[in-house]
Amino acid sequence: MTARFDxxxxxxxxxxxxxxxxxxxxxxxxxxxxxxxxxxxxxYEVIDTIERNDLPHLxxxxxxxxxQVVFYAQIAAEEGHFSLDDVVHGLVTKLVYRHPxxxxxxxxxxxxxxxxITDGAVNDQWERLKGLKKPANxxxxxxxxxxxxxxxxxxxxxxxxxxxxxxxxLIADVMSKADEELAELxxxxxxxxxxxxxxxxxxxxxVLANVARHTGxxxxxxxxxxxxxxxxxxxxxxxxxxxxxxxxxxxxxDSLDAFWREAKDLERK
Numbered sequence: 001m002t003a004r005f006d007x008x009x010x011x012x013x014x015x016x017x018x019x020x021x022x023x024x025x026x027x028x029x030x031x032x033x034x035x036x037x038x039x040x041x042x043x044y045e046v047i048d049t050i051e052r053n054d055l056p057h058l059x060x061x062x063x064x065x066x067x068q069v070v071f072y073a074q075i076a077a078e079e080g081h082f083s084l085d086d087v088v089h090g091l092v093t094k095l096v097y098r099h100p101x102x103x104x105x106x107x108x109x110x111x112x113x114x115x116x117i118t119d120g121a122v123n124d125q126w127e128r129l130k131g132l133k134k135p136a137n138x139x140x141x142x143x144x145x146x147x148x149x150x151x152x153x154x155x156x157x158x159x160x161x162x163x164x165x166x167x168x169x170l171i172a173d174v175m176s177k178a179d180e181e182l183a184e185l186x187x188x189x190x191x192x193x194x195x196x197x198x199x200x201x202x203x204x205x206x207v208l209a210n211v212a213r214h215t216g217x218x219x220x221x222x223x224x225x226x227x228x229x230x231x232x233x234x235x236x237x238x239x240x241x242x243x244x245x246x247x248x249x250x251x252x253x254d255s256l257d258a259f260w261r262e263a264k265d266l267e268r269k
Contacts, residue, residue: 010066010070011070011084014067014070014071014073014074015074018074018075018078027071030071030075031075032072032075035068035071035072038068039065039068042061042064042065042067042068043065045061045064045065046058046061046062046064046065047224049061051224051228069084069087070084073086073087092108096108097129098125098126098129098130100112100125100129101115101117101122101125102115127163140160140161140163140164141157141160141161144156144157144160149220150205151205151208151209151212151219151220151223152218152219152220154205154206154209154210154219155209155210155212155213155218155219158209158210158213159213162213168210168214171211171214171215174207174210174211174214175211177207177210178204178207178208178211181200181203181204181207182204184200184203184204185197185200185201185203185204187200188200188201232263232267233260233263233264233267234260234263235263236259236260236262236263236266237256237259237260237263240259240262241256241259
């Protein structure tokens with residue numbers, strides 16, 4: 001039976017890849033910043049695999065993402081900042097602390113028994129305990145990362161503000177604001193002012209992210225779903241064009257739109 005690799009082997013592999021004497025030239029020259037694009041790519045590949053329910057490949061994609069974490073930790077260890085063991089220790093310590101309903105005495109071995117705490121209460125507790133670790137002068141929105149995708153960051157900014165009472169009480173209020181922002185966008189487009197158009201478009205997208213939050217949905221997931229739907233339906237349009245023996249310029253928009261409606265009808269069957 002072939003021996004299986006484990007956590008220690010992964011650490012050894014990473015150290016060998018970065019060995020300045022006989023490691024891999026590409027891995028040796030990498031920095032925190034140079035790895036970031038690869039990390040983003042691996043995150044989205046994990047998401048894509050999950051959304052396609054491609055579970056046979058999920059383990060592979062998770063491994064690729066794990067490798068990114070190990071890579072950063074190896075560079076940090078070489079520079080004397082922290083090791084992968086420190087990363088794991090810090091993570092376990094934080095999660096035990098933020099789950100007192102599971103680990104009542106603050107140790108990993110402790111057990112609380114069956115818990116009646118709700119999801120909402122867990123989230124409130126998480127934010128409260130997280131807040132206790134913040135500096136006294138920390139601002140409400142300080143810990144919302146700038147690098148998040150725009151719609152996701154909008155949702156998180158709104159959620160943080162809502163926790164201190166800065167929020168519309170009803171989704172009807174949010175929808176009214178969306179109507180207002182759409183009207184302002186139309187005015188900006190009519191004016192032809194590119195800067196104003198960008199500003200108003202951003203306002204509308206921000207409010208739509210708030211609509212998603214108020215309905216308990218993820219705006220990034222919603223737009224990914226629509227992207228997939230568009231790709232699927234456009235694929236049908238392309239198949240119809242190719243099957244006709246003609247080329248794209250031979251079709252008016254009305255004809256292409258008819259193919260699009262066919263694709264929609266097929267999805268309903």
